[in-house]
Amino acid sequence: GDSVTQMEGPVTLSEEAFLTINCTYTATGYPSLFWYVQYPGEGLQLLLKATKADDKGSNKGFEATYRKETTSFHLEKGSVQVSDSAVYFCALSGGTGFQKLVFGTGTRLLVSP
């Protein structure tokens, strides 16, 4: 079945550092790809998405590019802030023709001042 693999956390960075969280996927079809974020004490919310190869999703300074050739959707940000501390989940849907969301295990990001 479809699956998503994320790098294990926690990822610990200083403010203004560059962030990469790796995400790769396995899907039999042509999925849409997502990053969701869960801030402390809050529910999951969509951060960004991409629906076709070479699309770049972006939001709040975060970016991720849909790479079909490497089945990846790595999350990047050029300069993290303390307020970016959260758990980030990579996800896909539509891999097998259905829209069920399949999530990775999540990566906790801790940003210190």
Place this chain on the structure above:
Amino acid sequence: GAGVSQSPSNKVTEKGKDVELRCDPISGHTALYWYRQSLGQGLEFLIYFQGNSAPDKSGLPSDRFSAERTGGSVSTLTIQRTQQEDSAVYLCASSAQGARGTEAFFGQGTRLTVV
């Protein structure tokens, strides 16, 4: 309502008791998901409802778990004879299906503690 609503927000129950968790999705959303998030773990898929289609129950961990969705709207997740390993946050999400890349909206979750 404006978003996905789950109740109760917290539930403490004794081992062996049955519990019901409720989810009110966003009006008009045809897809509804239940996930479980244990402490320090990722999101574990439980069940997926899509319109009038048969639900995808492939993630339910045992026959103690069941879920219904009445009238294509409200959903109830039932856990019978609860065990301590059932302690987790149970998340519900809904989405409007059809287009690629449709976003799922999550509720705040129900934190279940089995003592």
